Amino acid sequence: AQSVTQPDIHITVSEGASLELRCNYSYGATPYLFWYVQSPGQGLQLLLKYFSGDTLVQGIKGFEAEFKRSQSSFNLRKPSVHWSDAAEYFCAVGASGGGADGLTFGKGTHLIIQP
């Protein structure tokens, strides 16, 4: 079964600084990988996804993520954060080999932006 680890429960970044949120996954084949953002009291919004091809994927709101097979990682990055980026970020993996179509989520990273 697949699993996702987000090692950082909380991260505090100054507005305008760069950001990297870590995500490690466990899956036997090439996974489908996703990053979602959740604002307080809201549902999840997809930021970006990786299925195959170019290992650097671009998403919405200036986010990007890089798939590194050798490290089983899919870290999310943004060069300059804005106060509106404060939210909960979830990494998720989907099974590429058939079977259940539900996603497996990490526990999330809470991003705090300080002025």
Added chain:
Amino acid sequence: NAGVMQNPRHLVRRRGQEARLRCSPMKGHSHVYWYRQLPEEGLKFMVYLQKENIIDESGMPKERFSAEFPKEGPSILRIQQVVRGDSAAYFCASSPLQGSYNEQFFGPGTRLTVL
């Protein structure tokens, strides 16, 4: 095009009562997923349904929980004889196609509190 709708947004039940959570997928989407988010946790997959069919219920607790997606009307997640441990946010997601590589669009969630 309206997004995924869930109601109620907040639901309070006493132990032993029944909880019914409703989810209307996006227009044109025939695939529905239910997830549960416990406090300080990521989302956990519960069940995947298509119209009139349960495709994968591997994440559903064996007792007290059931789900349906009738030919007409919203998908329903039903929890019988609720206990305090059922308190959580329940999210519904919909997708136009089968397969975990397809984006799942999430609703705002129903926050269930069991007294």
